[in-house]
Amino acid sequence: MAGAGEVSGKGWHATPQAREGDRMKLTIIGGASAYTPDIILGLLQDHALYAGGELCLHDIDGANLRVIERLARALVRAAGADLRVTATLDRAEAITGSRFILTQPRVGGLQHRALDEKIPLKHGLIGQETLGLGGFAFAWRTIPVMLEIVEEVQRLAPEAWIINYANPAGMVTEAVIRRFPDARFIGLCDMPTGLQWAIGRLLRVDYRRIALDYAGINHGGWVSRVLLDGEDVTARLRRWAAALGPVASLLPLGEQTGTVRLFRQHGMVPDPYLRYYYYKDQILKKLLRAERTRAEFLIERVQQLYRHYADVAGQEQPVLKEHRGHPAHSDLASQVIAAMAANRPTRFVIQQRGAGAVRHLPPEEAAQFSAIVDGSGWTPIPQPALPRKEAELIARIKASETLNVRAAMEGDRSLAVEAAELNPLGAPRPLAEKVVDELLAAHRKYLPQFA
Template identity: 35%
Template sequence: MSKGLKIVTIGGGSSYTPELIEGFIKYYKELPVSEIWLVDIEAGKEKLEIVGGLARRMVEKAGVPIDIHLTLDRKKALEGADYVTTQLRVGQLAARALDEKIPLKHGVIGQETNGPGGLFKAFRTIPVILDIAREMEEICPNAWLINFTNPAGMVTEAVLRHSNITKIVGLCNVPIGMERGVAELMKVEPDRVRIDFAGLNHMVYGLDVFVDGKSVKEEIIDMISDPDKAVTMKNIHAMGWEPEFLRALNLFPCPYHNYYYKTGDILAQELKDAENGETRAEVVQKLETELFELYKDVDLDIKPPQLEERGGAYYSDAAVRLIHSMYTDKRDIQAVNTMNYGAIEGIPYDSAVEVSCVITKDGPKPITVGELPVAVRGLVQQIKSFERVAIEAAVTGNYDTALLAMTINPLVPSDRVGKLILDEMLLAHKEFLPQFFRNKELQGSFHD
């Protein structure tokens, strides 16, 4: 092979980066990466240098010829890229804290990718991702964009609708986390588990669950009604499920379904956590501080196990596995965010869905599932409506559209409460929402 692959990671100063580096080292023999460019902005320069130092030590320890480049010049990094991964957080953890705390003041769940918090993360993130997409169109039009910036489904759909980039795959750690959770419950290796996924990002269901090709869905449904056996994530409280509800649903819910099926319980827990100074953003800020102190250690040359406490475990595993499968045309099955193409009936053909796909050198090929079960179809369609309207608001900066998106989200109880939250959050995040503040008359409608 004449040249190795060039990987560009935007948001390279993220605490997740060591996991990404570990993945490329692990797959090196079949995925010949020669360059990894870690890109960040001026505000993330110190973290970029700390993470970059650890990345170089990891590569050196592994004895693989991968050059690690650190830069704040995104356009320079994109030149000649084969794969571009995005893992950025506009406004960093301080913005996440506001996304969680402001809705709670109004009696609404505060969460970074669901409800008002997810809406505002989309408002801040989508314009930045679209800027990156435009740069890719010009500088590296043949590169694949692998996005695991949240909200991953909305970001993927925004790129499909508002750029000329078609080579994009959105990625989430929820499906791989659910498969690993099943493996733990069944006491088998993860590669023996397969789940048939369908739905949307953070609104995905396991239609069936297999171990060694045999369905174990009923057994898993029985097991996860026990809170001690719940398949969840570091950032979501495990509460268990009513066994009668799960049996009737006859699907394997993802951890984020707690927000929709246990709204009152989750809200009560979040309010209690907030009183104790333990919102998820505050917990993560402490974890991040500890992680970066670890990363500074010049003797550290592996991914520290503490990273799995961060909540995004397996993101990078999923990303490297996906790139490996695309590069080798492996044609294995993975759940990703991609254009529907009719795979899920009742969701627009050209909308992004999260669904099991065959992964090929030409990208993911969605596996047709037909209509979702009637019990969940309406909720999934409501969230897709919310996503579509939210993307329009993020791109146009239209206040009325933003309020519509806020209000049709099932976690927001009314247009009045939605408006109170919208107004407060717009002002709190003003620095990162220029699209909403260009029109002086519009600004006046909620600024006074």
């Protein structure tokens, strides 16, 4: 890899290089995603950083890529940004010369996400995009593609930073740091940022003034401390949760009510996805009663979004009235890229090698934790140890995901079954073998490593 840099317990740091006069190229792999327009709007908030540069969109979906390309040009024009928009079906062309590469491919599309959800449910297991056996199957499809992308980036754009949104993000990060330990790579998830956003609304302050002490893994961690302008406001939030807890317990279990309940019970703010583990039976019953899965709903919803995007692309002053996802999603990606482009040290929750920041997890493996990000890389912020029971659950989830990463990288069915047995949302043999085999068969087109 070109350029000086190092990976250590203090994170990843490159030797800063002069960039004056550079024509910066930003690339989005998975650029036809319905998430892309809002990410572009986020980038345009700091468009002066990229003046004279290029925004390159890459995807294998040519029809939707053309829609997003037209919309991107309209948004850039309306913002008065000096930014050239290009689009290509050629991934190597998109990567070459890039300085920042945002990765968000969805291997198999929403149709295969629906299989990730439906096949486990058929056997009485939670079907979810990133958790349990559904998340394991998504990792089998995504990890080989992401490793190809990282290899291509190191060859064609060795100084580029990869900012990853591809799910299941934690397992993707684990695979990348195993295969490419020196990669300029940061994994992201918008859940911690969504927590900041919700807490900001509660406290009636800009969510950017909120910082989290977060320790765990992707979709499995705890916030031990919430800071507002550096002041610890966790006790204030605990009083709020204690007051709302009885009401939340009477309402249907969802992301917000589940988060409040867990906060009240554990005294720490949970990653909202922890509800799948602590309220597994209730959530499974709800999923089994549903007329369609989340993916089946999204297949219809996303087509509506593309129609809206096509209409907006033709407007003189384009305004997005429909969105895919929470504002925290686009804000996080654009703010991380801006912090690195401007060499502006900023605190985020990221995914990378834990390097001891999360005490109960192996330091050489991927974790999710608070860190300072700037133009040279990332520096972990060591987190306090979690209580024993909470730490044990996260360690078990992590151990099962690490096994599944090996299964995806090696094409090893036996490791996939072992991971399924160990995972708290998995199953004992022989059911684990049966579900794994059905998922392998359903996704065979995208799993050449298992052949």
